[in-house]
Amino acid sequence: MGQAKKVSSALSKLFVYGALKYGQPSNSILASSGNGFAKFWCKATTTQKLPLVIATRYNIPFLLNKPGVGYYVTGEIYEVDDRMLNSLDNLEDCEEIYTREMHDMNIGVGEGTVPCWVYLLQKYPENLLSLRYLSSYENSTTHPYIMRHRRTHKHPAQDDLTYEAQN
Template sequence: MPTYRVFVYGTLKRGEPNAHIMSNPKTGKHKFVGGAVTKEAYPLFVAGQWNIPFMLGEEGKGFRIHGELYDVDEAKLKALDTLEGHPTVYQRTLRPVIPDGKNANDDDAVEEVWMYTLKRYDPRLDETKTKLLDRYYNGVEGRFYMKHEVVKSNDNLI
């Protein structure tokens, strides 16, 4: 059975509001691999009525993002796709990360892993977004994540 390595940077991390989705055996299998940081800088911020962490796929803007790596089975990957609204709201793409404890200058330290980035930026997010972040935690800048229905369009995010 194939496994997929996924990088999570927001509410799916351990101790964060949606960690139960990752850890729920009913939605598939997962294995925590460890921490990692993106090889490239990306914009990460919290915005919208639900205080959702958003990462844009614009390389070279923002900071290198700290998150967690998981190996997941196909069922868990589908559950994550549903949560993230892939491929409509977020897109899942392969991007380079450096696992914790590896030397960033060592080419074989870099791994291509799946991560979710916002597919289309909505300028209305500018009205509520935090400063750019290098890591997410619930409550950053006083912004606590609020549970909501599965996102099906950008209009649900604002």
């Protein structure tokens, strides 16, 4: 009798802080097996203060790569396969808008840190630093997140970073 082949796919850890979190508008992307494998692992916070802001006319949460500014950001860690990472890279316009980088995340007092992929906005207009910083993102009626399929092509997110809402 032959030996069963063990199929293994290395899983990566991914820290999500915005619309991909459980209960948020884009979490269904992580839940869809058609995009790859994703499983909730634990809640976590960044090990560095970073500015988390809501910007563009689509109310997108952005984590700006500006260490030391803002708050320790709370989010969730998921274990994901390469297929899911590729799906998310496409969703997050990796290299066009975000970059995916490896950062240590706090997983609890006495538990230490774990390295995770995280999507960060590298290039952004300075006016984003004048927006209100958040320590945690929750979709709201005040700033409702606009799902990607409902956004107009007239204003792609990467061209809309300088948009300022009129109050």
